[in-house]
Amino acid sequence: MEELKQQLAKILTPQKKERRHVISLLREVQQKLGFISKEAMQMIADFLEIPGSTVYGIATFYNQFRFKPLGKHAVTVCMGTACHMAGGQLVLEAMARELEVEVGGISPDQEFSLDRVACIGCCALAPVVTINESVYPRMTPPRVEEVLVTVKPVVEEKQVASGQ
Ligand code: FES
Structure with missing residues (x-):
């Protein structure tokens, strides 16, 4: 306190x-x-x-506030108008499924958090996902897995090393 x-x-x-x-x-x-x-x-x-x-x-x-800490990898799916129209909701659902984290939640190992955000200003690349500072353009549900593959091995290697 x-x-x-x-x-x-x-x-x-x-x-x-x-x-x-x-x-x-x-x-x-x-x-x-x-x-x-x-x-x-x-x-x-x-x-x-x-x-x-x-x-x-x-x-x-207001849905701009979150009440759980961010994961080490903070994943956000843009749900602004352009991204929503381009399939953002499907990307969000695929991300939640793949990470096994509910929107606004954090994985039990604290590695991933998942949030929806309003327009992040790159509508021409819709639908957009960010993981920490990186922007992933033109996302689709199949691309969700591809993108996470680039992040997850690092996480899994660390878990193997620490015996989790
Ligand atoms: S609506 Fe997603 S970047 Fe603008």
């Missing part, structure tokens, strides 16, 4: 101590931690002197 307090000290500043800043505070916390934990939500609530349930209600209303 003390560590979290220190991490959020630069975000929970006196200039932001008004209820109207709740969404920007949630955004900044997510940017800092990669997700918004229950403790962080409560800390925002205490800071703004509003009920924790209010912050929780606001955070869960």
Whole structure:
């Protein structure tokens, strides 16, 4: 809790101590931690002197916030209009199946997280997937497997080496 307090000290500043800043505070916390934990939500609530349930209600209303940590390989599938029209939903489903991770979730070994995002600004390449900083254009369900093959061997080698 003390560590979290220190991490959020630069975000929970006196200039932001008004209820109207709740969404920007949630955004900044997510940017800092990669997700918004229950403790962080409560800390925002205490800071703004509003009920924790209010912050929780606001955070869960918007699908831009995630409540579980990111995996070592953060996979996002763009679901902006261009990507959605080009088959983004099928790519998302294939990714969830292949990784055995639900959307918004993280694999038990913490290696992969899967999220949907709004337009990431390369609509001409739709549908688009990102894995950490890399962009994978013109994705299709069969390409999901191809792309993951380039990431998974590294993960599997590490698991073999550590005896998992
Ligand atoms: S809609 Fe996916 S990159 Fe713009």
